[in-house]
Amino acid sequence: METKDLLEDNKIQEIIDLLRSDMSAEQMIEALDDYHENDIAEAYESLETEDRQRLFGILGAELLSEIFPYIEDVGEYLTEITPEQAADVLENMDADDAVDALEDIDDEEQREKLIELMDEDASADVRLINSYDEDEIGSMMTTNFIVIEEDFSVKQAMRSLISQSQDNDNINTIYVVDKEQKYCGAIELRDLILARADTPLADIISHSYPSVQADASISDSIEMLKDYAEDSIPVLNPNDEIIGVITAQDIIEAVDDEMGEDYAKLAGLTAEEDLNESLLESIKKRIPWLLLLLGLGLLTSSVIGIFEGVVASVAVVVVFQSLILDMAGNVGTQSLAVTIRVLMDEEISGVEKAKFVLKEMRVGGTNGLILGLLAFVFVAVYLHGFKAYVWYAAFSVSGIVGFSLFVAMIVSSFIGTIIPIFFHKIKVDPAVASGPLITTVNDLVAVVTYYGLAGLLLVGRL
Amino acid sequence: METKDLLEDNKIQEIIDLLRSDMSAEQMIEALDDYHENDIAEAYESLETEDRQRLFGILGAELLSEIFPYIEDVGEYLTEITPEQAADVLENMDADDAVDALEDIDDEEQREKLIELMDEDASADVRLINSYDEDEIGSMMTTNFIVIEEDFSVKQAMRSLISQSQDNDNINTIYVVDKEQKYCGAIELRDLILARADTPLADIISHSYPSVQADASISDSIEMLKDYAEDSIPVLNPNDEIIGVITAQDIIEAVDDEMGEDYAKLAGLTAEEDLNESLLESIKKRIPWLLLLLGLGLLTSSVIGIFEGVVASVAVVVVFQSLILDMAGNVGTQSLAVTIRVLMDEEISGVEKAKFVLKEMRVGGTNGLILGLLAFVFVAVYLHGFKAYVWYAAFSVSGIVGFSLFVAMIVSSFIGTIIPIFFHKIKVDPAVASGPLITTVNDLVAVVTYYGLAGLLLVGRL
Structure with a gap:
């Protein structure tokens, strides 16, 4: 373990040196390509505020939007860049990550300002997720998903998928709606790829694919989400329209949180604590x-x-x-x-x-x-x-x-x-x-x- | 909740009635298509032993192999069908699910017999996974993954993927090895689909994609697996060859187990207990x-x-x-x-x-x-x-x-x-x-x- 931790530390130090260097934007972005976002995030947190402010101009909002979800207390980093820059980063993040990041900002007014500065789609998504209580499924969903219509051909489905995938990268499961836009099933990307062009889409739709209501309680649903063992599960509004999805990563987090809470309560703590607690x-x-x-x-x-x-x-x-x-x-x-x-x-x-x-x-x-x-x-x-x-x-x-x-x-x-x-x-x-x-x-x-x-x-x- | 539980119960009862009916194999398989494997599994557990023995002839090993992973204590159902039938089901399951199922059989001799009856590939996979201690990553990996070579073209990669996907359905992330068969990165299926035919494969390979050593301890690695937030992570042997993958579902299980253990120990229990404990x-x-x-x-x-x-x-x-x-x-x-x-x-x-x-x-x-x-x-x-x-x-x-x-x-x-x-x-x-x-x-x-x-x-x- 000791050697491994050392290797790990070396890697982070390499990235820190890279981020502090004066190479061109293009060079730096290419060099960062060799590192995982999680490691870049760790290096980013070790920098000085000025370094990070300078980096915004070099890395840009889009790249930062891929790194920020890996930072635990991202609020302080959002507030040290300008509100316009922060809003730019937020609108490039998955809606649920943006919501988590915004929650880290203590100042209600500042938070509201950032949401207003985000583009219309992104701020609508954030407001939708925020409209749910923190113990409701809707509060942990992401709006990053692909949806197609039941009467598409395989070819149409593939085309629609490719055009939607510019904005939404959760494409492993594709959701299907009927004429009234009601959720009616899901298609595994694998099945769509392997399907011949003349296969009726109905043959590869799984109508038994599970779903969950946005206002269902997380603690009541978590066992169901675990039991069905799917990589993402659609979240429906009362009209059975898809408004988001819960990914396996969300389920990992939810399981961790639920168990952590049970654990804390058994120990006579009102909530889980971590090392940085004041x-x-x-x-x-x-x-x-x-x-x-x-x-x-x-x-x-x-x-x-x-x-x-x-x-x-x-x-x-x-x-x-x-x-x-x-x-x-x-x-x-x-x-x-x-x-x-x-x-x-x-x-x-x-x-x-x-x-x-x-x-x-x-x-x-x-x-x-x-x-x-x-x-x-x-x-x-x-x-x-x-x-x-x-x-x-x-x-x-x-x-x-x-x-x-x-x-x-x-x-x-x-x-x-x-x-x-x-x-x-x-x-x-x-x-x-x-x-x-x-x-x-x-x-x-x-x-x-x-x-x-x-x-x-x-x-x-x- | 009350109405929902009722709906849930009705669904399971529907499946039970279906499984007990005397419809033809073809009709039954088609009817079951409307239900999720997790629900079919629950219904299957409610049947009588004779019903289940009869069903093997109707549903066949392949369909049962999709249902069995959703059954918690599957040992008893494997032992009530003939050893040949059980081995047939096991070899159609993912290797890690087969290992879990085999662990449920208390009789060591019977277990060994089933492994011998499985086809060569499947039994080798089971033996590989079994060769790791239960607190080593290798013990929870699956051998269901796709691997391609670094110097493939996009077209070759796609062709290789399609041919391998007959046996391996974890295709959302494709692993890449170099000439010496050493792991060197991963490709998201999405990027492969969106890539143009003349894109060099190197452009879409993520060289920073994380990996884990098969003999690493689960409790030491679980935080890393959670932090990287990837849907599947390759497991390497000491030569850096890929021998399996850890999926997000495995991570959910591991997080649940680890936290459950901490919880149990805090309460002065040597292990977690459930309702059915004797x-x-x-x-x-x-x-x-x-x-x-x-x-x-x-x-x-x-x-x-x-x-x-x-x-x-x-x-x-x-x-x-x-x-x-x-x-x-x-x-x-x-x-x-x-x-x-x-x-x-x-x-x-x-x-x-x-x-x-x-x-x-x-x-x-x-x-x-x-x-x-x-x-x-x-x-x-x-x-x-x-x-x-x-x-x-x-x-x-x-x-x-x-x-x-x-x-x-x-x-x-x-x-x-x-x-x-x-x-x-x-x-x-x-x-x-x-x-x-x-x-x-x-x-x-x-x-x-x-x-x-x-x-x-x-x-x-x-």
Whole structure:
């Protein structure tokens, strides 16, 4: 790996040197042809602002429009060139990339100005995509696609394809509309190329090619998009007209985002963070959950407060409180994580849900039995060996620890499953809402079981 | 959504009825043309074994080979038809799909038999892919790709493409090799179609098109594959010959798998689980971590045991133990989750790592200060209001709680960052190893701080 990273770094340095050199526009453009846009983008980001401003005149808007989509935070680079230049770059980009780039500019007014400076087609596309909520399919589509009519001949189709491909380079799948301009199927470019001139176009149209509504929710559609495993899927408006497409690259991004969100939420973050996050942003993303958890923790503490008498008379029970609460927490998290993925990945019926909850409880119960027995043995050995308890007393305490552990683990797997299912049912994101509630309920059940048993069975007897 | 799911269900039922009907082979194949393979696959799975066995004779190996890749657990369907029939289906599938399907068959001998029954080309492809470890790029590539020679004319290239496309349908990107059969670039099908007959092929070859080595690790390469955003990337052997390609669909799967694994590990599962997991498998995936955590929990308990005297004399401190440990755990998990994503997503230098650790501690410290102050106030109010403590005593206890919370949160964010970085450095998967270690260290630090302070400052004074 080390050598490879070095090679990689060398390549980027080569491009940087190239971009800084004073060769002619023509020479530079030809030299850049040997490098991938992704690498040029990385080099471009390493330059000084003045270098980049100078480069606009050399490379031109069209070439920059191919590089910019590979830059993650492109907003600052758009604002350091003139608005006219920026608009020129944006209108040469795919509409969805232009939308992403514009989103990077914080100043609403500046953004609006750039959209107005773009040519009519490009700004209309941007406005169309922007008209959808960020969790709707329409917000991630591109308007770069080819569409032909159902009654074309193979030759007409090929001609139409070639003329449209000047502006639209997603040509691997060609979409077909009927006389009323309604979407009716798709043709693989391969099939069109291989078709003889006299083949009826209908023979190569796949009428079963999937489509998606622009206002469908991304998280609801993502599994479908993955399952159909097509390289691009048409996006329809309510009249079934094609207004855009979702490409495989969009799906990669969406899968990455969705999973990243689930991951972040499981960790108690309100959103994913990256390396460049500012201190304030990081704090903002983390403190909401921590505040909530503090409040709930105080609630748990006040319940433990009820058992202060038990603690005062049998102090040894405190030693194992953290063990029981931690294990309940761990089991609850396992059940929660599995439940959330199941809810996201599959459509399950009420009966299946009931079966699933039951299964989780059986898993939790079996694991609880194993761990409870282990705790029963080891805690007794510890108390006898290190705390000089007689075996009877040691096993009395360890019996309560083991039994409480068992109960806590069954309850945790039940709570860890039923709470996300409940939130999913009432259309609240289960990944956000479940964690703190599960922890609290689990803690309370575990504490009441443990100290309750200890109070009943141990106080006055040890 | 409800109506849509209903429509979806109706469609699957239509296909089921169709597959069960006694229409002729020709009629059925034509009728199926109206449905997507993904939907046919779902219907196929709902049939009885006898129906499916009968269908082989009607649909034939080629059509089944298009449906089978959409079935998740295809092993059982391959074993219910004869081995000759199964091999026939497998050899018509893309090599990577065939490999996936074969992996679903548990019986090693049966698998080997099927590979031997496949035609020579197909079995060689399967053996090639199988020769790579499951975390190497080679294990997820397909051998379905088109390759042409550098010195071809546009016309020759087109002719070669058409002849190869009988067997290989990934034709959107065409790979180019030099005289020594070494990979030297790629051509987009679009550019080949739009090129005039007399254009030199060199003009449309992209020499900067990325490639990946077959023995590269998937988790190391996945970011690169995502970044280059190409629809398929060639896989090279050590001689730089193309032996396969990674498609966008493969990348979607890999991203999904990688993130799913990170997610599972964060939740304390050894691997992702789905709805159909058996009880025993679920237990197996969960119990390793639980056992480890139980052992570590016992260790923490034995440290708490040292403070039994403190507990016995100031029982009220126990009430807030869970609060401090839980918060330390939450902050540690946040830091761990952020660190793991940063380590996976970016190549960071030693200096950046140090900065990152420092930043995490500042985030943890700031949040700890806020929460510590809140705890200081609320715990005192609780003790005064509900436990009849005088204000001085209430604030003595709450001061220790608040301060311990603050210390625990700084330490947790440090430990939650440094431990995964350490494991990453020594090439141990940080997502697996970090969780339990962080929890234990955090618990120990929090317990020692809290009970230590309480012992020093409170015992004999309240």
